[in-house]
Amino acid sequence: MVKKAENIIVGISIGDLNGIGSEIILKTFEDIRMLELCTPVIFANVKIISFVKKHLESTLALHGIDRLDQIVIGKINVINVWQEGVEINFGANDEKAGKYAIKSFVAATKALKEGLIDVLVTAPINKYNIQSEGFKFPGHTDYLDQELEGxxxxxxxxxxxxxxxxxxxxxxxxxxxxxxxxxxxxxxxxxxxxxxxxxxxxxxxxxxxxxxxxxxxxxxxxxxxxxxxxxxxxxxxxxxxxxxxxxxxxxxxxxxxxxxxxxxxxxxxxxxxxxxxxxxxxxxxxxxxxxNKIRTSPDHGTAYDIAGKGKADYNSFKEAVYLALDIFNSRNQYAEISEKPLKTKEK
CATH class of the missing domain: 3.40.718.10 (Isopropylmalate Dehydrogenase)
Incomplete structure (x- = not known):
């Protein structure tokens, strides 16, 4: 069954909290028409996103949830992947930021595997500070290659x-x-x-x-x-x-x-x-x-030098959302065509 546009659930991993990830996510959905194309779910913590929203003087309305069955279509959903408070130090490269970037990413990937979100868009991480005993991958792609088929x-x-x-x-x-x-x-x-x-x-x-x-x-x-x-x-x-x-x-x-x-x-x-x-x-x-699942991301990094200054260009992230939606629809059409039997001429 083909989904209506607004019912396509776009999971978003938050990326490095000290980078520009939160900013480009918020800027992308400041255009309220985006909610006619999809329903975003940000994997982070609603207090963190609210802090960034206030810092950037954004007027976006956020909908905090604790479970994915609480998603509201047409809202900007923020699922609480963690409950504890986290200090944000824009522009700083630290292990805590890497730890929470991976918490967000792993939770979003799990939801993608289980079909609870339709596509995944990942905000930028720092490949150095994400390394730990539990996560020894050069980046997003290698982890996804392990977790998803293909x-x-x-x-x-x-x-x-x-x-x-x-x-x-x-x-x-x-x-x-x-x-x-x-x-x-x-x-x-x-x-x-x-x-x-x-x-x-x-x-x-x-x-x-x-x-x-x-x-x-x-x-x-x-x-x-x-x-x-x-x-x-x-x-x-x-x-x-x-x-x-x-x-x-x-x-x-x-x-x-x-x-x-x-x-x-x-x-x-x-x-x-x-x-x-x-x-x-x-x-x-x-x-x-x-x-077997769809993941896109912007083609840039954490941009520590401009993090928290409201200067980040969000176009690449917005294009990443558009591409994920286009591919989702293309795959559905391909699956539909592939399942249809070929018509033969009657004798």
């Missing part, structure tokens, strides 16, 4: 520009050893399926960037492009996937070749994110493709 792939999205990552949060000196035929096939399969079911692109065209400068120049600057990428992409193409490359990364974006493809896969983090963030003008979204 193969997580980090994809940056802004309108028709989609950049996926073959490898993400690993040191640069480990990229080459991680580029195996198995990984390449898995990541391309994941992004292809996401383009079909999440973005309604029936026959997607995918470009892959080379690892080395000029794709190795025939082995002069490394041989991974010739020995690993090219033969693997050829094998995938011959099985019917429209995958092309590897392309030299430096000229690919400068010549606007990216306009010809439904998605681009970069071999490592900065190769993809630097051009993406340059082209997306602060409106990009980080989407975790390949999972």
């Amino acid at each position: 193969n997580a792939l980090m994809m940056m999205v802004q309108d028709n520009l989609r950049v996926g990552l073959m490898t993400d949060h690993i040191p640069i000196n480990e990229v080459s050893s991680n580029l195996t035929e198995e990984l390449i096939i898995k990541k391309i399969d994941t992004i292809k399926q996401s383009l079909i079911q999440d973005f309604s692109i029936n026959k997607p065209k995918i470009a892959v960037l080379g690892l080395n400068p000029h794709c190795g120049d025939g082995g002069v600057i490394g041989n991974e492009d010739d020995t690993i990428l090219k033969p693997t992409l050829k094998k995938i193409f011959e099985k019917g996937t429209l995958v092309f490359g590897p392309y030299a990364a430096d000229g690919f974006f400068g010549s606007q070749q990216y306009d010809k493809y439904d998605a681009i896969i970069a071999t490592y983090h900065d190769q993809g994110l630097i051009p993406f963030k340059t082209l997306s003008f602060g409106n990009g979204v980080n989407y975790t493709a390949g999972l």
Whole structure:
């Protein structure tokens, strides 16, 4: 059954309490029309959000709840993940902020797994202060990959520009050893399926960037492009996937070749994110493709330098909400079409 727009429950993890997460969340829902598109549930504590609201002189009305069966459609719900008071020190990097960021995120992920919320949008965390005995993950994506079914792939999205990552949060000196035929096939399969079911692109065209400068120049600057990428992409193409490359990364974006493809896969983090963030003008979204549930986030960090000053740009977070809703609807349509039997002509 297709949900009405306002009945789509958007779970929101609060992120680092000392960063700009609370501010961009509140600013996003100051436009009351957002409540016609979804019902937000902020995983935090209503006293904390009220404190930030007062600090920012926001007039938003909040609805505090202790259980998810108390959600009121059309209200900005805040579920009390914890009861104790927490001191906020805007701009400070401390372990307490990381502890509560993870409490919020873990609770929201559990609700997502159990189907109590429809999509998850995560506010920025600090990857350093979240580390603990109970949480040893580089970030959101790795935890979601463990908790949710599928193969997580980090994809940056802004309108028709989609950049996926073959490898993400690993040191640069480990990229080459991680580029195996198995990984390449898995990541391309994941992004292809996401383009079909999440973005309604029936026959997607995918470009892959080379690892080395000029794709190795025939082995002069490394041989991974010739020995690993090219033969693997050829094998995938011959099985019917429209995958092309590897392309030299430096000229690919400068010549606007990216306009010809439904998605681009970069071999490592900065190769993809630097051009993406340059082209997306602060409106990009980080989407975790390949999972059985939907999670998006803004494409920026905690921004400690402007936290609490009312200066944070909320556009990326708002776009993250929009994208989560679009993908939710696309997946529903895909599921509906997939379940319908093909009509045959009567003899």
